Amino acid sequence: MNVRDGNLALAARASKVMAGGHLSPSRKLGASIAFTRxxxxxxxxxxxxxYTDFHCGFGANVLGHCxxxxxxxVHAVSHDIDLIGAGITQxxxxxxxxxxRNIPCAELVSLCSSGSEATFHALRIARAFTGRKKxxxxxxxxxxxxxxVAMNVQSESGAIGRYDPLCDGIMEETARHTIVLPYNDAGAVEAYLKANPGEVAAIIVEPIAHNIGSVIATDAFLSDLRTITRxxxxxxxxxxxxxxxRHALGGYQSICxxxxxxxxxxxxxxxGYPIGIVAGRRDIMECVGRTGKGSVFMGGTFNGTPSSLAAVLATIEELSKQGTYERLSALGMHMRKGLDAIAxxxxLEAQSAGxxxxxxxxxxxGAYSRYDDLLRNDDALDxxxxxxxxxxxxxxxxxxLKRLYLSLAHTPEVLDESLGVIDSILERLIARR
Incomplete structure (x- = not known):
């Protein structure tokens, strides 16, 4: 096989055995590209x-690949221990x-294998603790x-304010217990809670709404949520x-x-190794890991897989080094300033975000603070x-609207080279309009 046929050949093989030809629709690139290294x-x-990678494994690769x-x-641990599934491990x-030690809210910690699992468990724990459903x-x-929660993400304008599921197969009976409110609007939250006392178990919020780019929660919004929920x-x-x-070892909570x-x-x-973490108040987290009334089952064969935990410990060691987050932020600022200069x-009616x-x-x-503001985005040009x-x-x-990432492996020189390419791309796109 000619080396230039490698992508097409692997894509053809994938189409025969992988549902949709990918492991997720969100991994499609619009072209047949098969990565090998x-x-x-x-x-x-x-x-x-x-290729220069600004995807970074959906943001997992904060240090850079491999x-x-x-x-x-991971290699060292693999010689000593693998999956046990019984008792506890060191x-x-x-x-x-x-x-x-690093996360302010983490009085007790439980582990799973992905972010979706972590949010699933967190909501179940909240329901068990409060005895409420919504x-x-x-x-x-x-x-x-x-x-x-699989609803009302990048909704069309007509779907805002109503149930907007991400896909078919979702149990509407479950989804209807979820109330969708506007971001950065504590008044709407307070009004709903006071009108429906004793019904809501939890409020789940991204402190920066990175799934629609980078809409940052105001300090007042997060502070008001804290007051209202108490x-x-x-x-x-x-x-x-x-x-x-990615933003701090203690999470955004340590920043805000x-x-x-x-x-x-x-x-x-x-x-890049699979990990999910639920951390929080001792009295709430004590629901996990026990049996009987008031308990929450949080099982999973691969929870605490040694290779993943080795990766977590090594990642934290690297991120703990002096100046790490300053370097990451400086790279981000370099990229955003370059984008604004190009616009x-x-x-061009455009602005950097992040x-x-x-x-x-x-x-x-113009300014933006909630999803409705992003409806002004020129999606076709984007x-x-x-x-x-x-x-x-x-x-x-x-x-x-999707976010892009940098890692510690990116350098100002790599960013400048990429900004030059972006400048050329935008110049040609504008000329065609």
């Missing part, structure tokens, strides 16, 4: 092409101790694939599956100064821009 900030395909410290720790204890999420927030005895859950470990009752983590915690130079090492371009001007990025070997999600 990853290193640092680069990906390599079956045809020998090199980081030597992660590989070494790795489990050490990992939970480190997490509890939960509140916010328009634009994505909290996983399970029925209680008054109404509702469990406040921060979904830090994206923000956790608001401590939730429960928090969920994943992605960057394991540098200004071309007279926080820390997360970045993207919104194709509209999509065309992202598709052209992939054609020019800059990898990210080819969907409007």
């Amino acid at each position: 990853a290193s640092g900030c680069y990906l390599f395909d079956a045809d020998g092409n090199r 980081h030597p410290a992660i590989a070494a720790r 790795l489990e204890v050490e990992t939970c101790e480190v997490i509890a 939960v509140i999420k916010f328009q634009g927030g994505y909290h996983g694939w399970h029925d209680a 008054e109404q005895e509702v469990v406040l859950i921060f979904d830090e599956v994206i923000t956790g470990f 100064g608001v401590t939730p009752d429960l928090a969920t983590f994943g992605k960057a915690a394991g540098s 200004l130079r071309h007279g 926080f820390g090492s997360v970045w993207l371009l919104y194709f509209f001007s 999509l065309a821009f992202r598709q052209k990025m992939i054609e020019h070997r800059l990898i990210g999600q080819p969907l409007p």
Whole structure:
């Protein structure tokens, strides 16, 4: 087989045995690209092409691909222990101790294998603790694939304010217990809770709504949520599956100064190894791990898999090094300033967005604080821009509003080279309009 046929050949094989030809619709790139190797900030395909990676495994690879410290720790552990599934292991204890030391809300910790599992368990724990059924999420927030929250993410304008499921097969009876409210609107939350006392078990919120790019919760919104939930005895859950470990070791809660009752983590915690974390108040988390009335079953054969926990410990060690988050933020600022300069130079109605090492371009001007504001985005131009990025070997999600990532493996030189490509792409797209 000619090396230039490698991508097409693997795509053809995938179409015969993999549902949809991919492991998820969100992994489709709009072109037949099959990756065979990853290193640092680069990906390599079956045809020998090199790509600069701004996808970073949905943000999991905060250190860069195949980081030597992660590989070494996982390799060392693999000689000593593998999956046990009984009793406890030293790795489990050490990992939970480190997490509890770093995350403000983490009085007790439990482990699973993904972010979706973590949010699923957190909501179940909140329901068990309060004896209530309803939960509140916010328009634009994505909290996983399970029925209680798989709705109202990137909704069309006509679907805002009504039930908008992500896909077929969702149990509407479950979903109808979820109330969707506007982000950054504490008044709407307070009004609902006071009108429906004793019904809501939990509020789950992304402290930065990264699933629609980067809409940052105001300090007042998060502080008001904390006050309201305490008054109404509702469990406040921060979904830090994206923000956790990427923006700070203690999660965004350590930045904003608001401590939730429960928090969920994943992605960057394991540098590409599967991990989910639920952490929170002792009295709430004590529901987990016991039997009988008031208990919550949180099982999973691969919870606490040694390779994943080795990766978590090594990741935390690397992220704990002095200046790490300053470097990540500096890279993000470099990218966002470059994007704004390009937009200004071309007279383009666009603006950079992001926080820390997360970045993207919104194709509209003016302030934004909730999902409705993003309806001004020029989705057609956004999509065309992202598709052209992939054609020019800059990898990210080819969907409007989606965030892009940097890792510690990216350098200012890599970013400048990529910004040059982006400048050229936007110049051509504008000329065609």
